[in-house]
């Protein structure tokens with residue numbers, strides 16, 4: 001009954017879409033209007049974010065608000081823009097035609113922003129204009145004659161400041177008024193030609209002349225910063241320092257919250273263990289679910305810190321500048337600076353990275369970026385690296401300052417980046433031969449990142465991560481527990497119980513595959529569940545080595561056992577494997593959805609597997625020859 | 633150098649200003665080229681607009697950061713070569 005009421009109310013709510021150029025403050029306005037009543041999902045078939053929120057005006061009028069991807073034009077050149085165009089035109093499958101279009105414009109940059117407004121106006125749909133960033137506009141001495149603009153555009157115009165409490169009050173007032181009826185004449189949209197665009201641009205300039213007085217724009221502040229930040233040498237230095245600081249923070253700031261999560265998970269496991277009788281249920285809950293899910297949940301602080309940096313850098317306007325700086329370098333392997341942001345996100349997790357690639361308009365660029373994203377060392381590899389490095393690499397100091405363990409970790413990150421560039425280079429020479437790759441990237445003016453928007457962005461990331469842990473990883477942990485628990489070991493068993501289970505039976509087949517690269521049967525078994533998600537391998541090794549410790553503690557007790565049981569070449573070989581390791585079902589699933597075909601995820605899994613196997617083989621053989629070993 | 637002499641945006645030196653001229657642009661090239669030209673129009677590289685090169689990449693000055701209207705865009709060489717400009721007197725002169 002309640003549900004029916006809610007559904008009814010939802011139906012009566014008007015569909016309002018926010019439309020505007022990138023960087024006009026649309027998302028900030030969306031956050032201001034809808035607060036935390038947001039739902040982020042995907043448009044079916046593509047991974048473009050579909051951001052929906054609810055809003056009720058002071059007088060009780062209800063709206064469903066949609067934040068569309070930023071677009072310069074309805075004449076789309078990227079998937080983002082295609083989605084925006086289709087939703088605006090009401091032809092996107094599964095989306096209702098919007099009842100009201102709110103065009104958001106950066107008031108300090110109307111010359112660029114107004115063109116889209118005029119293009120949309122031609123559709124004859126009910127719309128109004130939100131002049132955003134009016135605080136900045138008046139600070140810069142830009143005077144906008146709102147009544148005149150309203151007259152010229154023939155639509156309501158309101159001022160907003162999306163980053164101020166109450167900054168949308170004028171918009172809310174306007175929304176109380178009746179939405180004007182749909183203009184009857186059929187609104188067909190046609191791709192404009194050069195003459196159209198020229199005419200529209202002329203019209204924009206005429207309207208601006210009639211309604212806006214703008215002093216000569218003072219760009220000195222930005223330009224002074226840019227003289228350094230975009231400088232080929234100093235800019236690179238700043239970029240390197242920023243990235244260094246970022247990774248430093250990921251490892252040092254996250255240490256404490258990770259301890260807390262670990263402690264919490266352990267305490268919870270013990271609590272459960274104490275409450276439940278000995279038996280299968282307890283084993284499933286404590287060893288299977290709590291320990292398994294906890295071992296992944298513990299990486300959330302690192303992921304969130306990485307994203308905090310990325311979001312703040314993006315909000316401040318720095319990220320596109322980093323893309324500018326790296327464009328030339330990435331151009332040598334056939335990518336463009338636009339690939340930088342997706343690849344940076346991939347250090348946290350390849351999934352948001354692959355999703356961020358949708359802003360790349362060129363399909364081949366986008367595909368190349370997607371294909372190499374899993375080579376960036378994502379945080380799921382960290383637990384594996386940490387375990388093996390801790391067990392095999394001594395804590396010595398090199399050249400007086402560098403920690404050897406840290407150096408090895410750095411080398412592994414570097415190996416990922418270098419091989420990504422190599423793969424991109426190969427793609428350039430084969431698939432994407434001789435094509436020109438566009439950049440055309442807006443470098444917005446510098447702004448202070450806004451706390452509330454950062455927070456909402458982070459919450460969204462945390463939600464996505466927990467969702468993943470709650471689904472895929474939970475399911476895998478249960479499957480793994482089942483495989484390694486049944487059938488039970490006979491009463492007179494001598495070896496660890498797992499040897500007698502299904503997982504143990506698989507080992508013979510796996511040994512044939514993995515023996516040439518030095519993996520023993522324990523590693524081979526751990527890789528089975530680890531095929532689905534990389535970080536699972538640590539927990540799986542723990543299970544295989546028949547430890548009863550739970551959660552992250554596995555790593556602490558496991559390291560000495562590994563150090564005693566594995567040869568150095570085996571350890572190196574496993575590290576090399578993990579630089580490429582194809583094991584992440586969620587990544588492959590996202591690639592499938594993103595590229596709309598099985599071809600690319602299969603290709604990705606294939607090439608990653610080949611590289612992983614090859615690298616592990618070479619590493620194993622070379623270190624065997626150098627260090628000597630059992631089969632030397 | 634006469635003010636009417638047109639050069640491509642890519643040839644504009646860092647710090648120098650110019651005025652966009654689209655007279656020679658319309659209707660040339662293949663589909664991808666037309667699309668590029670259209671997008672350049674849409675983001676503000678229209679006839680008579682002032683542009684200024686703020687920064688250039690290294691080596692070869694590619695890509696370049698250009699201010700047009702109130703916005704700054706990063707363009708690659710082939711994109712910048714699609715825009716013709718009349719360099720303005722004053723500012724730094726292009727090396728001959």
Ligand SMILES: Nc1nc2c(ncn2[C@@H]2O[C@H](COP(=O)(O)OP(=O)(O)O)[C@@H](O)[C@H]2O)c(=O)[nH]1
Nearest residue numbers: 022023024025026027028133161162163315450
């Ligand atoms: N001063 C000021 N800053 C704003 C306003 N609206 C947005 N911003 C900032 O502008 C930047 C871009 O905003 P965002 O919402 O991410 O833009 P989007 O790309 O259109 O979604 C962010 O740093 C915002 O904090 C405003 O009205 N006034």
